[in-house]
Amino acid sequence: MATQNLIPLLIILVSAILACVEAQTSDQTSWAKRNETEKEVITTLQFYFHDVVSGPNPTAIRIAQAASTNASSYLFGALWMIDDPLTVGPGPSSKLIGRARGLYGSVGQTDWGLIMALSYVFTDGIYDGSSFSLLGFNPVMKSGREMAVVGGTGLFRLARGYAIANTYQANANGDAIVGYNVTIVTYV
Structure with missing residues (x-):
């Protein structure tokens, strides 16, 4: 009698296991098919980032610091919030194509080093309304500083890639113009 009761339970258990295996196979297959139909697109961008920390209209403002920051040669522990213009060329009157928005912090105790968490938001041309995150x-x-592109929106949705930054101009006040060459991989 006990064996007769186990047979229907075994049939149900085996059916449930097979259904799970079939569902997993189906999910893996649909993912593979989706991946096969997507086309990889590589976009390269070149623009300039204008970071102004001095004067009456700064685009980067120190919002926090450690108690020991001002005693540090490299402002270790300082944090800035930014809204920097992005332009086609390095000149101040060059065409505005977007804004770099986010924050960076000084992380070097023995040299100048920043940790950057920024969104590059475009407001002109085919990329208007799109952004990527660095x-x-x-x-x-x-020179040739490399940072990771870790996501994006609009035409840069699911972005990955890298940015190479080179300082074009800097002054003693800390203001800088930085050239960016960015390679972004997305899918259509």
């Missing part, structure tokens, strides 16, 4: 360490005094 996150990474920026060793400010080096």
Whole structure:
């Protein structure tokens, strides 16, 4: 009698296991098919970032600092909120194409280094309304600084890639113009 009761339970258990395996296979197959139909698009951008920390209209404002920040040669522990213009060329009257918005903090105790968490929001041309996000360490005094593109919106949805930054101009007040060459991979 006990064996007769186990047979229907075993049939139900085996059916449930097979249904789970079939569902997993179906999910994996549909993901693979979706992936096969998507086309990878590589976009390269070049623009300039204008970071102004001095004067009557700064685009970067220090919002926090550690108690020991001002005693540090590299402002270790300071945090800035930014809304920097992005332009086609390095000149102050160059065409505005967007804004870099976010924050960066000084993380170097023995050299200039920033941790950057920014959204590059475009307001002109085919990328109007699209943005990409950058996150990474920026060793400010080096040329060819590489940082990661970790996401985006609009035409840059699901973005990944990298940005190479080179300081074009800097002054003693801390104001800087930085050239960016960005490679972004997305899908259509």
